[in-house]
Amino acid sequence: MMNIIHNAFSRREFIKQLGLGAAYLGVAANIPFAFADSGLILPFRQNAAPLLLHFNENSLGMSPKALLAAKRAIELYGNRYADESFEAFKSKLAAYHQVKPAQLIFGNGSTEVLQAIATYAANKNAVMIEPNPTFGALRGYCKAENMQVIQVPVGQDFAVNITTMKKQASAQKGPVLVNICNPNNPTGNIVDFKVLFDWINNAPDSHLFLLDEAYFAYAQSNPRYKSGLDLIMQGNDNLVISHTFSKIYGMAGMRMGQWHCEY
Numbered sequence: 001m002m003n004i005i006h007n008a009f010s011r012r013e014f015i016k017q018l019g020l021g022a023a024y025l026g027v028a029a030n031i032p033f034a035f036a037d038s039g040l041i042l043p044f045r046q047n048a049a050p051l052l053l054h055f056n057e058n059s060l061g062m063s064p065k066a067l068l069a070a071k072r073a074i075e076l077y078g079n080r081y082a083d084e085s086f087e088a089f090k091s092k093l094a095a096y097h098q099v100k101p102a103q104l105i106f107g108n109g110s111t112e113v114l115q116a117i118a119t120y121a122a123n124k125n126a127v128m129i130e131p132n133p134t135f136g137a138l139r140g141y142c143k144a145e146n147m148q149v150i151q152v153p154v155g156q157d158f159a160v161n162i163t164t165m166k167k168q169a170s171a172q173k174g175p176v177l178v179n180i181c182n183p184n185n186p187t188g189n190i191v192d193f194k195v196l197f198d199w200i201n202n203a204p205d206s207h208l209f210l211l212d213e214a215y216f217a218y219a220q221s222n223p224r225y226k227s228g229l230d231l232i233m234q235g236n237d238n239l240v241i242s243h244t245f246s247k248i249y250g251m252a253g254m255r256m257g258q259w260h261c262e263y
């Protein structure tokens with residue numbers, strides 16, 4: 001059961017509930033569906049259909065090395081539960097990001113983990129605050145949980161209005177989930193890391209931040225951009241960072257099931 005202390009988020013609690021420390025949300029899914037001779041060939045958009053720009057798929061596809069590894073894994077181990085290899089993978093990914101394995105959580109698409117965050121925040125009676133426009137999955141899940149959602153319009157230059165978001169967040173009496181997609185989808189704008197880190201470092205315990213960094217790899221050369229992983233490495237435990245294999249790694253279709261949510 002969750003304990004509500006002063007009606008605020010217990011900083012480590014979300015993580016504990018899910019068996020981790022501060023979290024990086026990776027994505028891994030096995031898809032043992034057959035292409036050949038099975039009649040299970042599904043209507044993909046690979047060549048014929050128009051490119052759906054708002055899907056932000058990687059049109060180059062996944063790396064040939066990753067493809068080979070996936071094919072071999074399915075051939076050799078598709079019938080085995082993946083516990084052991086998953087632990088090995090988790091350790092490698094943790095080492096790569098310089099965090100502890102217990103700080104990682106995985107979902108069927110990062111959207112599944114966004115859903116877990118929404119459920120956690122709803123159990124705390126939190127209000128969710130986010131820019132408008134932004135990627136809508138978290139909003140959909142929060143609304144499905146009957147949470148209040150406050151949207152703060154971006155500026156004329158599409159910049160996320162951190163000043164107003166901050167004001168809105170501190171005006172709340174209870175817990176607040178702050179959703180910042182950085183770089184933002186669909187605007188592509190980044191939030192300057194100094195501004196963002198300053199807010200996160202000085203926020204009250206009632207704030208939990210979700211940094212959805214689905215596109216972080218595309219912003220790394222920008223000197224004004226930094227992943228929130230730096231904060232996690234510093235020991236901050238008031239944020240969750242979401243990454244995905246769907247974009248830069250070209251694995252959006254490597255999943256079974258899909259999130260469906262009206263927003």
Ligand SMILES: Cc1ncc(COP(=O)(O)O)c(C=O)c1O
Binds near residue numbers: 108
């Ligand atoms: C900002 C953002 N977060 C998350 C996702 C969903 O990613 P996943 O495929 O990991 O569920 C998308 C997909 O478009 C996205 O744009």
